[in-house]
Amino acid sequence: MPGPTTLWTPPASAFTDSAMARFAREQGLDARRYDELHAWSISERDAFWSALWDFTGVLGEQGDVVEQPPHHADLGTTAGLPSLEHGHMFGTRYFPQGRLNVAENLLRGDGGRLAVVAADESGVHTRLTLDELRGRVAAVQAGLRRHGVTEGSVVAGIMPNDVDNLVTMLATLSLGAAWAGCSPDFGVPGLQDRIGQVAPAVVVSAESYVYNGKTFDVRAKAEQVLGQIDTTADLVVTGSPEWQSDFADTTAELVLERHPFNTPGLIMFTSGTTGLPKAIVHSAGGVLLQHLKEHVLHGDVRPGDVHSWFTSTGWMMYGWVVSALAAEAAVVLIDGNPSPRRDDGNPDCGHLWRIADDAGVTHFGTSPAYLSVLINAGYHPGEHHDLRALRFVLSAGAPVSPEQYDWLYARVKEDMVFASISGGTEIHGCFQLGSPVHPVRRGEITCVALGHAMSVLDERGAPVIGVKGELACTEPFPSMPLTFLGDGGTRRYHDAYFAERPDIWTHGDLAEITPRRSVIIYGRSDTTLKPQGVRIGTAEIYRVLDARPEIAESVVFGHATPTDEEVVLCVVLTDGHDLSAELIKSLRADIRTQASPRHVPAHVYAVPGVPVTHNGKKAEGAAKSAAAGQPVKNHASLANPECLTAYAALFS
Structure with a gap:
């Protein structure tokens, strides 16, 4: 089966002039065969990270590249790992001297x-x-x-x-x-x-x-x-x-x-x-x-x-x-505010793009939520701004819908790299991201990052291709945390990422690695829905909703019943729209055909707002807890906790 539409193809110069190409040549490899370069970066990890240090000109002294556990960290009250079993990955330290x-x-x-x-x-x-x-x-x-x-x-x-x-x-x-x-x-x-x-x-x-x-x-x-x-x-x-x-x-x-x-x-x-x-x-x-x-x-x-x-x-x-x-x-x-209110009360969608023009931005970072604001407003940056310096647009914080990929190349710039990147605070970096030597395919994160041995594991713990499963990393890397602060911090760190699969980093994302070695993220595992016992990702529903002009924001979560888990969809409607029976029917039909029958929400509600953290991430867990009448554990982390009142009334 052919893959999704290719929206951008690297020029021939990318395979000779880009830093990726030059780095590959220095290792006796060819960036056109990225799979070989990536395989080397995880099979010869010491050589890779040392070569990266030299290629990027890090100022300092390397010493030995890696120290395998057992290891005893010197972190004050969190010192030492005396009660934890060390393995191949947990406790490894790079460049210990x-x-x-x-x-x-x-x-x-x-x-x-x-x-x-x-x-x-x-x-x-x-x-x-x-x-x-x-x-x-x-x-x-x-x-x-x-x-x-x-x-x-x-x-x-x-x-x-x-x-x-x-x-x-x-x-x-x-x-x-x-x-x-x-x-x-x-x-x-x-x-x-x-x-x-x-x-x-x-x-x-x-x-x-x-x-x-x-x-x-x-x-x-x-x-x-x-x-x-x-x-x-x-x-x-x-x-x-x-x-x-x-x-x-x-x-x-x-x-x-x-x-x-x-x-x-x-x-x-x-x-x-x-x-x-x-x-x-x-x-x-x-x-x-x-x-x-x-x-x-x-x-x-x-x-x-x-x-x-x-x-x-x-x-x-x-x-x-x-x-x-x-x-x-x-x-x-x-x-x-990235879109400060104008005198007429509407968001100024050109604000960040004027800054980009003024500063000569080459790499523009954004988020799916911001893209949705522009799309819903009908704002087309490419028509209003001189973006000749722009070479990369990058997005983080949530999965990017295929329709947003289309919009970026139609309404921002055709000749650029779009890179959806995904990793997390836990690694302070990316497990999968973009590249100057890969094509950009609609709805897919371009490639697995160099230096990261990533797999998607099924319920057996076996690596699978083209199937949803748990995203995991099987080899150590330098930006693994040292510890968590607080009592029992090192054990809490271990239990957060290594307890589910001993000595394998389980990241907590529901994901798929495609036959093209690109990646699709379906959402966090802890917010995965399980109607009829089948795991589905919330991102698959959001991708459908992002294409609907009636929907300004949305949040999806599960609601437990005595025999199953039902999918609940809450939406913030754009001006001039009401949550009519016809709209609910249309939304369900789109979700059924574009995702699957299991994704179809049992309940659809209009709400005044979607709970988000101060970093702009949807707090699906907070919405779920409020709707279930349970305490919201992360109340202080929410930018708009007042909106939860509406969720608490949904099933009361």
Whole structure:
């Protein structure tokens, strides 16, 4: 059976000039035979990661490439794995004698080159050269040092996506300390859930942030959080007199000592869709190497490119896009609403695209939710903007529907790479993503990432092709977490990803690897529906709904009955539409024919909103719990918990 429609084909130059092609040649391989390159990257893992270090010019010392378990980590209260069985994968550490400084790598290159473009709801307002960025990092580094931050400390941030947040994160990493970034739109409970886990030496907070033209206080929330958790952390507010005296010394010199490769670098919090957010500790070097692979090889990011992604500072995509600095590209920091309200009350769909024009963006990061906004508004970026610099559009956060692939090539640009990428906070990177040497096929993630031994496993635990199953990784890689923070953190880390299949990383996605070695993600396993005992993914329903102009947003979840699980569909309707019997019949018919009879919802309801986390992810579990009359475990992680009142009334 032929595969889906090919929407873009790489030119011949991609197989000679792209970084992927050049890297393959250096290993005696040909990028035209990606399967061979990928097989080498997982069968000769030591050689692959060492070659990647050299090819991307990582500044530092490698030492030995890998240390197999048994391994005893030195992570304070989470030290050691004495009660856990070690195997081939769990506990492996890459570059155990390696030393580097993440900030040194992100701040490398020509000092006069463009490094940062900052924008808000008014558009682009700041541009910094690399030398200017280095100067600001030096000043904040000196301030953090005055406040006692050293290697092994933790600094937490509560700031919007602005220059101060970037500079403080880089200064933290430059000292060998770990950065725990939180979005300022979290409420006090959400911030308390996160910062309360990390024992920071310093908390850096913004005074306020602006969204949709309105100013929101941050300082008061930060003070309240520190008053409620057990901490002796100093609170420093950007722009305050203390900031000006301790963190703005223009004469400070940047000191870049090198630290162990596996020094904790980023503490990332899961979105909290099923309970208290997990505080995942990532190694500084592991994340850097993972990101360089993804940017340089898979994204073909080149010196002088400009990479943007609309993201909060608490989402993993923030650290991901900032790492493009290590590829000597500029990064675009975007604060505020991506589609701020115009005077007539409608969203300004051209806002991010004007920023892209102004900044000369080559790599534009987005999400399926944002694409839906543009599609529903009938906005066609290619007709309104000069996108001649644009080479890649990338999307993360949820599966991209086939119709959204069509729209991107019809309404944005024909000659570009579209890369749907999928991985997670847990690995701070991608298991499957795009490539400059692969065709883009409608509705499919292009390829499995180099260095990752991915399989889809059926109920027997056997790898299958062309069949839905559990996405799993069977070989170690550098950006595996070091641990989870908190009591029993290492065991909780083990149980989260290795308990289901000993020494195999089970990621929690329902997925399919096609005969073309592309990947389709159907949704999270913990939100998989099981009507009549058959597992189906929510993404298959969303793909149908994304094509319906009557539907602005939707969420799907299961509702237990004494004998089965019924599919529940809740929709937010676009202006001018009602949930009539005819519309329900039409939606069910589309789902039946385009997905399957088992996907057809037993219940369809109109609701005022869909619960989402502060990172913009649908909180299907929260909707399900509210509808079942059960406590919502992740209430503090939701951006709009008030909408759950409607779900609680559905079956009451």
